[in-house]
Amino acid sequence: MATPAFTFTPSTFQKLHPAEFFRRFTTEGVRPDGRLLDSFRPTTVHHGVISTANGSAMVRIGGTTVVCGVKAEVAEPRLDAPDQGYLVPNVELSPMCSSKFRPGPPSEQAQAVSEAINRVLKESKVLDLKDLCIEEGKAVWVLYVDAVCVAYDGNIYDAALAAIMAALNNGTIKVSGGTAANDENSFKLKLARTPLSATFAIFDTTLTILADPNVTEETISDGQISITLDETGLLCGVTKIGAASCSQRVLKDCVQSAKKRTLQLRGIMNQL
Amino acid sequence: MSRLDRTRTSAHQLRPFFSSQNLLNRADGSAQFDFGESSVMCSVVGPSEVKLRDEKLDKATIEVVVRPLVGLPGIKDKAREQAIRETLEPLVLSGLHPRTGIQIVVQTMKDDGCILATAFNATILALLDAGIPLKSILGAVTCIVDNNSNEILLDPTTEELANAKSTHTFVFDNKSSITSKEEQQESVDVATLYSDSTGLFSEEEYFECAQICYKAVQAVHGFIRTAVQKKLEKEYQQIHS
Numbered sequence: 001m002a003t004p005a006f007t008f009t010p011s012t013f014q015k016l017h018p019a020e021f022f023r024r025f026t027t028e029g030v031r032p033d034g035r036l037l038d039s040f041r042p043t044t045v046h047h048g049v050i051s052t053a054n055g056s057a058m059v060r061i062g063g064t065t066v067v068c069g070v071k072a073e074v075a076e077p078r079l080d081a082p083d084q085g086y087l088v089p090n091v092e093l094s095p096m097c098s099s100k101f102r103p104g105p106p107s108e109q110a111q112a113v114s115e116a117i118n119r120v121l122k123e124s125k126v127l128d129l130k131d132l133c134i135e136e137g138k139a140v141w142v143l144y145v146d147a148v149c150v151a152y153d154g155n156i157y158d159a160a161l162a163a164i165m166a167a168l169n170n171g172t173i174k175v176s177g178g179t180a181a182n183d184e185n186s187f188k189l190k191l192a193r194t195p196l197s198a199t200f201a202i203f204d205t206t207l208t209i210l211a212d213p214n215v216t217e218e219t220i221s222d223g224q225i226s227i228t229l230d231e232t233g234l235l236c237g238v239t240k241i242g243a244a245s246c247s248q249r250v251l252k253d254c255v256q257s258a259k260k261r262t263l264q265l266r267g268i269m270n271q272l
Numbered sequence: 273m274s275r276l277d278r279t280r281t282s283a284h285q286l287r288p289f290f291s292s293q294n295l296l297n298r299a300d301g302s303a304q305f306d307f308g309e310s311s312v313m314c315s316v317v318g319p320s321e322v323k324l325r326d327e328k329l330d331k332a333t334i335e336v337v338v339r340p341l342v343g344l345p346g347i348k349d350k351a352r353e354q355a356i357r358e359t360l361e362p363l364v365l366s367g368l369h370p371r372t373g374i375q376i377v378v379q380t381m382k383d384d385g386c387i388l389a390t391a392f393n394a395t396i397l398a399l400l401d402a403g404i405p406l407k408s409i410l411g412a413v414t415c416i417v418d419n420n421s422n423e424i425l426l427d428p429t430t431e432e433l434a435n436a437k438s439t440h441t442f443v444f445d446n447k448s449s450i451t452s453k454e455e456q457q458e459s460v461d462v463a464t465l466y467s468d469s470t471g472l473f474s475e476e477e478y479f480e481c482a483q484i485c486y487k488a489v490q491a492v493h494g495f496i497r498t499a500v501q502k503k504l505e506k507e508y509q510q511i512h513s
Contacts, residue, residue, distance in 0.1 A: 108350055115351035123439070123470040222362070235478060238469040241355060243362030245445060245463035248479060255475055 019204075019220045026208050033214065040198070040212040040261055045162065045269045047170045054143075055171025055189070059163040062214060063153030068145065068163035070171045070189075074134065075142040085132020085140040089117050091147045091160045098152035098215070113157055116239065117147075117164060120195050120228055124236035127168070127191055141173060143189075154214040157226055158197050165194050166269055193230040195237070196265050198258035200225045202244040209250060211257060225251065227258035231266065276431045277308070286413070286427045286488055291393075291499045293401040301402020305394035307427055309384035314394040315377045316402040322373030331366035333373045338391070341380040352378075352388055356395060359443055359466045363396075365405040374404060385430045386414040388441050388468070393492060400500055408447040410465060411492035413485045415440050417477055424481055426488050438471025440478070442485040446493045462486040 014021040014032075025032050035041070041062030050056035053069035060066075077084060093101045093110040101107055106114075121127070132141040145167065147160045171189040201213035201221035210217055213224070223242025230236055235255070240246060280287070287308030296302035299315035306312075319332055326333045336357040338349040356378065364374065376398070378391045392412035399406060416428045416436035425432055433439065443466035462482060469478060 108354055111347040111350040112354045115347045118347075119470045124472050230472075235469070235473050235475060236471075238467060238478060240464055240467040241358050243358075245447075245465050247463050248482060251464065251467075251482075252475075252479070255478075 057166030065151040066159040066163040068147040068167040071144045077140040082137040084129035086142040089145040097149040196262040197228040198261040303397035311381040312390040312394040314398040318374030319369040319372035332369040339379045389414045408445040411489040412443040438473035440469040440481045
């Protein structure tokens with residue numbers, strides 16, 4: 001009996017041909033980490049994790065952890081919008097969370113995620129910026145929303161958006177500084193809607209759709225679809241990026257799957 | 273119905289296209305693309321030497337730099353860089369030029385809305401001008417859903433964008449359009465290369481926008497084809513005269 005020329009252990013095979021290794025799993029309808037193609041990783045949300053922030057939350061999606069803090073400061077309004085405050089979201093991907101990121105100025109990915117979240121918050125009118133006005137033309141609240149990734153294992157957009165929305169929902173602004181929180185002197189942020197997202201990776205020419213990709217799946221994928229929805233099922237953003245062209249049927253399936261996922265995520269977020 | 277810019281009569285009308293290739297002397301390829309009063313200039317240098325850190329053993333490294341109309345590039349431009357690079361990377365046959373770099377610089381010249389779509393079209397023309405081997409060409413179009421009339425307006429101006437309930441940018445390649453043209457169906461299953469939508473919109477609105485943009489992109493593809501054809505004719509005449 002002829003023996004094959006080369007034999008690999010599974011871990012060697014994975015290192016040499018990550019995509020082929022992955023394909024062996026997807027053709028059987030599972031992924032190397034044991035998930036089905038359409039299943040999301042276990043998700044947890046913790047509210048109020050930073051006591052010094054005005055609002056905070058920590059979100060975990062599988063191995064990805066994002067901590068978000070909201071800090072309110074007083075600033076002068078812009079001349080063209082004297083009665084509106086600011087909302088400044090920022091996502092940080094430091095070398096602490098993964099060896100993929102180098103120290104120094106924010107990476108392109110970090111900036112792209114920040115911009116995507118900024119646009120969702122602004123364009124889908126999550127917060128009425130007029131609520132942040134203290135005195136027209138003189139002083140307004142500026143909300144610094146900082147999301148820091150402490151562990152990176154893919155799908156940063158979903159995790160960061162969920163953390164930011166949970167932190168904003170949790171946010172209270174104390175009008176008078178110094179003494180303990182007094183109900184008359186503080187107000188909760190009023191959010192018009194809570195957009196949450198679901199991300200899918202497109203793998204291979206067969207257009208296999210993988211829900212909630214982890215970092216290895218992200219590196220071998222040929223594109224990503226992110227769908228952001230609010231609680232009424234209205235879309236707040238759709239982004240499709242990458243090599244594989246995807247048909248409308250695929251996009252429709254993703255929207256359906258995203259509806260289920262965001263509903264589940266909302267359930268997790270509302271548990272206190 | 274008249275549009276806000278008063279030059280167009282229908283909601284599904286695009287602004288007049290304009291393009292010009294080979295404008296820059298020192299670049300390997302360059303092009304300008306206009307949608308009405310929006311104009312983007314793009315230059316391509318490559319395949320050329322690449323920084324050792326960015327070198328890829330089996331393919332060319334594509335670098336995209338987006339410059340805004342005024343001021344320094346911000347996070348918005350970084351996000352655009354990522355969008356353009358990730359959409360172009362699969363289109364360029366980068367395996368033919370391993371261990372080299374292709375640098376693409378996108379500069380906004382005039383801004384009257386739809387800059388991302390204009391940039392995509394300028395980039396593909398510049399790549400064609402530079403003679404970079406491509407798998408297919410792409411075309412991009414933006415549309416909005418109007419806040420008051422709920423109507424889908426193609427290729428909006430800045431004025432119309434301020435009134436938008438949602439904004440959608442789509443990129444389609446000409447590969448998928450050839451196969452679906454044969455089918456001649458009313459609602460073809462279009463293959464989206466890049467899609468970016470913000471604002472508030474329903475699922476139906478999104479897919480309707482995709483269909484409308486898909487039809488509009490056919491005109492862009494046709495225009496790019498004619499532009500390249502004319503340029504080649506001119507070059508041929510110059511060589512043989």
